[in-house]
Amino acid sequence: MQDRVKLSRDEIIICYQEDVAKLMKYLSWLQSKSGSSTSDIYSGEGIGRNSMAVPVYDSTLLSFIKEIKTTDFLNRNYVYTYSRYRMKTAADELRVIDACSLQDITVLGDILSKYVLRGDVKGAVWSEGVQNGVYLALLLKLKELMEIRKPLEY
Template identity: 50%
Template sequence: MEQEDIAYRQQIVNEYKPDVERLVRYLPWLESKTGTSVQQTYSASGIAEHSVAFPVYDSTVMSFVKEAQRTHLMDRNYMYVYSRYRIRTVQDEIRAIERASIKEMDVLKAILSKYVMGGMTKGRMWSEAVESGIFLYVVKKMKANLDFWDRPEPTR
């Protein structure tokens, strides 16, 4: 039983490590931007008078989002994970991130997916995920889980 458990964890590490490593390079930037806004509202040329103003994002946010979209970490069914774990608020998300072990990588994927994919239709989601630290916490936890379990098996 223990061998199967170790094999399962190693399979998860092998599956997610390349994708997580692509996002880890954004950690210093995410740490520096937590609590600050990474979007501005475009209002030049009198656009506010005749049209709806739209957000303009920091280029690093856009790079992070595009990189995340190219990984296998996106889960289009993230709402089912939210329902199963009764995640409803940002505080619930943060608690779920803190509790997630290597076996709950689906929870971390779901939270990342909600903000990355949701930002495609709701302009504030990417900025909120950076400001509240959700992107930072998810990527850090994924990295910590993978680093902890990605070690050689002890020889007996």
């Protein structure tokens, strides 16, 4: 899908296996939360009608986002991938995720990058990734791709 230096399957697996293993610990949480809300608005004592709404995020979601930021998947130029594959909606993202092969693993990273980097500016984007199932689809696809040769250990 992308025009980059072509690495062998084993080289790609070696490059990304550690990062994928880090993210796999969130798979069961995403399976249970996918499609539901992972954020809320703080409405504690002393918050009046004239106060600014403060979002509160699930701590596991914040840990997941923090973990993604430590991986090689993060790419600030994700916009070019979105343009190339004409991705505008979550349905488009899910379609592309489903079509990706091991050689296209950077495309999966670019989709993750969109949610993480845009979420830094607008936190609601982090929750959207859980609600629309993109995070779950990404992790399931990464697991499938990494287990081509042998089961992934995490």
